[in-house]
Amino acid sequence: MEPTIRNRHITLSHIVIVLIVWSARCQAQYFSCPSRCQCYADPVDSVRSMHLICKWEQLNSSNLESITSSDAVRTLTIRCPHSMRNISTPSPRLFNALRNLDRLEIDRCLIESLPSHLFQGMTQLYSLVIRNAGLMQLPRDIFNDLSNLMALDLAGNDLRIEPYAISVLRHAIRVVCGKQKIGSSDCFGYTSKTSNSECNLIQLDLSNNSINFLSNTLVSLHRLKVLSLDENRLSNIDLRRVPNGVTDLTLRNNRINTVHSTHDSVSSLRRLDLSGNQLDFISATGTVNVLPNGLWSVDLTNNKISYIQDGAFSNMPKLTIVDLRNNSLNELREAAVSSEIRKHRLRVLLSGNPLNCMCSLRWITSPTIVDLTNVYCSHIFSRNTRLLLTDADTRGELLCKYDASCAEQCTCCFQQSCYCKSICPKGCTCWHSAAPHVTRMGRNIVECEGVRLDYLKEIPESITELRLLNGNWKEWSPKDIGPKRDLLVLNITSCNLHWLNESFLDGFPSLTQLDLSKNQLQSFPDAQLDGVADLQLLFLNDNRLSTFSAFALKRFTAISKLKLGGSTNKYMCDCENPTPLQEWFYDETNINRVLDYEDMYCELKGNGIVKIKQVDPSQNGTLCRRPTVTPIRPTTRSTVTTAASVITQARNMYCHMERADFHKRQKRVGATHTATEQQPLNCVRS
Template identity: 25%
Template sequence: MKNMTDTSLITIERLTIYACNYLEIHESDLAAFPSLSTLEIRYGSLGYISPRALCGSISLSFLDFYVDAIADNVTSPYPEAFIGNTCNNDQTLAAGNLHSGETFLPMLQEMSLSNFQFSEPIPENAFQNLLHLQILHLSFISFSSNETFMSLDVLSNLESLQIHHPTSYINLDLFFGNVLPKLQNLKRLWLLETNIKTLSSVRDVFSNNPLIEEISFFWNKLSFIHELTFRNLSNLRSLDLAVNKNLTSLQHDILRGLNNLEELILKDCSLKSLNEVDFSDVTSLKTLSAEKNDITEIPNIFSNFPEQEVVLSRIQTIKLQSNNIKCVKLFTFSNLAHLSEIDLSLNLISSVDDKAFYNLENIESINLAGNRLAVISPKSLFNLQGLYLLDLKDNMLTYFPTFPCNVNSRPGLNGLPSIRVLTDLRRNNLQCDCSMFEFLYHFIAFGFTEGCSLPSLYDREKYWPGVHYLVNQRFHQAELLCNNPRGFFYIEDILNEPSLFLSDISNTSYFSCPRGCRCIRACQESVNIVSCRNQSFTDIPSDLDESTEILLLQNNRIESIPKSSLDIVPNLQYLNLHDNRVNHIEKGSLDQLLDVDLSDNRLTELPRGTMMSLSLKNLNFSKNDISSLYASSFAGLPFLEILDLSHNEITVFPSGLFDNLTKLTSVFIGGNPLNCTCDMLYLSKWYRQASFKPNGTRPDTDFGQIECVPFANGTQLSKWIDDHETSCLSVSEEPVVVTGSNSALVSVLLIIITILTVVFITTLVIYRYHLEFSVMVYARTGFRCFQISREDESSKDFDAFISFSNQDNDFVLNDILPRLENHSPPWKLCIHHRDFAVGESIATNILNAIERSKRTIIILSTQFLESEWCSYEFRAAHSQALRERSQKILLVMFNDVDKSTLDKELKAYISTNTYLRTDDTMFWSKLKYALPEPINSTEESTRSVNTTIV
């Protein structure tokens, strides 16, 4: 204060000294502040304070003195400066403009003394000169004796008294009996942490305090309170009994006469019930806080009906969290026009009855978090016009709740209420099944048509408008998880990929699932799937549900397909019998189907009339032992689109075999010992006749990769077809052998043979290590050896489609995508949850992704092999590669994959094609080299040379 002028000090009204160590206040220090009305000394330590330090502070009205410590050299008792006995002398009177007989600190109205640790307690005369004091707070203070308490009775003008955690014992009976009756102007009494154990002997203790408005016995040891303790305190507005751990019950009439009580705090006690308490007089109550008790039942005081006495009709806030409540019954909370908040979180609630929350027109928040709710009745919340937040997190809910329409709500835009209901459903057991799909897809994606009615497609009861806003706005959608037979998914992801919605219907009453099988419903397509893979079945199950539409029987031991075996499933569309032992198909057994997979079985022939179906579109007979075909084998399949006869024992196709297949778009015959003789002339003529194709193009085939037998020079079937339109080589003719005896000719032949041998060995070495050589050159220079760009790939939308199991998300999202999409230039990749079209079926999305991508990267892991859809993606990609006559597939194999567990199709593929292993030190370089030039790349395609690689 050395730089302050006397004039500036005179006008100062408030002085705060904060965190000052070894503070010293001398007699004249405060005399220079005649206008000082507020003095705050907080924290720090006290070194010295003069007994006359406050004698001249006649304008002081507020004194707050809080110290952390007292200096070691200070041994004085309670400061005389706060008592004022030394101020009544002629010198002080003259300096402070006091007249003889006036009190010490005549303007002081509020004083707060906290955390004193003097050598002696507060003396008995501490308050005798503070007769105008109205507010007194004493925290962590020692009293010299009970007489010190008695000295408080001189404060006749006191309106607020707070005693918090005294450090010495005080006789509260003396206080209640002798001191409190004399404080007739008292309005607020707070006795906090004063070790009060009982008020059993106290009756009408506040009879001389008619003005009292607030009473707090916070954090004591009360175990009993007499029912007359608070009798007829008509001005009492707040009663705080919180944190009295020994308080297990309240007397019946403890609230009698408290007509103006607005706040009742019973937090953190050990109350077991409130039903024994009479609340009939507390009609002005606005807040009831009874959290953290042992209450097992909600008291019947929150329901207001004309035929019963009005109880708590003005209640606004009810806090009953952290109790042992197990249910919310009918009309528990009803017809309370002012109620805005209900907190029932952290209880044991497992059921909420119909109309449990009824006609609460101003309710804003209902908190049911942390309970055991598995379902909420649609009628449990009725006519809640103002509801803003519904907290249901940490329960056991399996579905989004749906509530009745608020018929009295004022409509906002589009006929919906203007208030949005935010519903918190984090950490519940939500199910991504068909019910969830129906709700999210139709109610959230499309919303409501008018008011709170549903789209006309769903003729159901009206729903509460808040359901429209269940896309959570309080937290990120990604925090909401749901699960189904394929694992856990984020709500955000399944909204973008509806195919993830599956329901396990194996144990339901409405669907008969065969023993040993798993039954699932695909929600988007409304298709029932029965999976009986790897069960060692010898026959098709006879107890199939008639609504089965897809039947998966791979890897069993079934030998025949009787017609009667599928009569029980009239709605069946897809049958998969891959890797069984089928050697006989009874006529008419497959007529009702759309798609049949009989690959990897033991069929040897396809007799006439085996299949006569107007619906069959996809037929797979690959990897059988078929050697005999007849001209009419497929005559009854006019709508067949895809036919796979690859890897059989077929040598020739009889004339007329494909004549009736006018809808055929793909045919695969590779892997058969075909004889390119006159007997194959029919195939040549049929292949040239493309008029049955709407766009005039030939069917997709694998002819370009098939070599004829018995020609040793490797004649390709496609070339033979192109060269033999009307004439062909007789099957009896053999290649002509050139001979001679001239020695010169022999020498020439030897030289030629030697040169060819060297060329062959050199070519073999280059072929064996061309991949490593090409990858090293590309990694260092960006130059692509042994690759050419395909002109037909220029129109593709993606460089690669990545096929992977959801369990391999981390590898794809954290490794592959950053390395390839952040490459310069970047590759454009297609992945399921990001690029699949919403609303399309899984199969359509897969086929579109493969068709629109230059390559398909298969992430082959143990989880991939266990997934039906992943296997479907591989087969689709393989078929596409065969149709395009290209090495379209890039196979990436994890090192933990056991090749012996692969199915025959995968084994055959990896035995004839190069694949990449993730534990290869050159894995990333090889992967980047095997990919095509990025779509956005500006590099010239002429930098590549002949020969492709995979």
């Protein structure tokens, strides 16, 4: 009989357990979901836990009272419509029935003010979100009962300062712990010693408010790890007022131009986000704009940083990444980001900065720069020319300023005359390519502003670009600097030049760019153009020129970029007898090669000064009549014979002139050729 009785007891026990489980499941199954809410059973504890998302127009008691079986509710999200502007006035103890609530979120519900006892009895709440409610202040004791609160989100309100109610959180634990009937020294997982002085708050979000300075309110939150103050009105930040235990601090899109700190400020800080502020420098010493030493990553994008002091990141042994994109850096020295105590390679993001192509950037071509393929630099002497940094390095466009320099493996550095030695002339600024070698000198640029002509005799032999600005010389000739075989660019601008020596380009056979703009030139010795066959850029704008010879215009067709305009260049033009310059512009390809064609003027009889495009009969709005088309008549044999005779005579005359001019040019440059080579092209002696 005993086994039978034992079996009956086991069967009854099983029945009781099944009934209890079935009863609990029925309770969850028949949970009455309130109006305009979505209700979900917890995937882990579907028997006793429900989650609600409600779209109500206001935060009031009638909506909350519609929740039955409130003990089962673990999370409640209340979202008011975007379009509704009804202001809610919640009553005290509004959530008192939801004593098991873990998380409460209230979003987009405009609230006039919060009553002091709104959250009374919600001792289990660990996450509270009140976003976009228009709150300007909070009652001092509103969080008194929230002893277990770990995450607080007050973003999108209109708070002017950190709510003092947050600092009261640490006192709330003392009250709750005092009510616990426990014999051990532990209270909510912490020792009784810490429970009397610390709260559980770990994450605090005060983003999108109107906070314009930090007080000492947050300092007492010793367990706080994550602090967000994005989109406020902070103009400076004192890190001494940030809890020392914070590991993640975000201050995006404020107005911060100054960061105050000491060596022991926020010693636990690992991640710092200062993007979208107004910082203009980062320092290595002192207490202003010096970053904490314990950082692992720092985001400084979209500031106004133009200078980073050497050693600014050197005392950060665990720093792994620095984001400097979209700032105002013209230069970043390796010493600014290097560190002797750091064992790993620091990663830097640098794109979006107006870097200059300087040799101090050459280190950047190493793998340190994460976004190297997007890093550009501007040419020092042509700000509109932007080069990919790696290309600038390959092409020798990363320039170093120098006073005296001698190329690697140069053997004549201590001699008076030495091609691979460069000494910058007095009153000038000089640059050369990074790491010049005797077999690869690279670029050598000399810029002189307002300098005396006698100083130019010291210009280096290996010069590739000479820029002479704002002088007062009236005349200039090659003897002022001597022959320079590697000179590619010659810029003589605003130097009050009135005329040029007939041999002013002798000694510069490699010249590709010539800029004589903004002088007082009345004529241009066009015969010189034959000595610079590689010339691709010629600027003669803003002088006092009035005409060009047919020979000069013929040579201009081989130059890809010209500037001939300006209000002081006034050319002659005529509708009845077009000048060579007018006829030259009848070819549209010539118009395209003149960059300032729209700014060219000429003097037309009866009309005064007009734009030169207005005397082109093919242009709209022309002042000259379009030529009439004359029908072509059949030619007779005598007409053809006469025409051939005229052509032959003209050709012979041209060849005679060409030979004479050719000999003159060769004599000037000192070239020697055979008799056959001296004959001009297409001219055969009879």
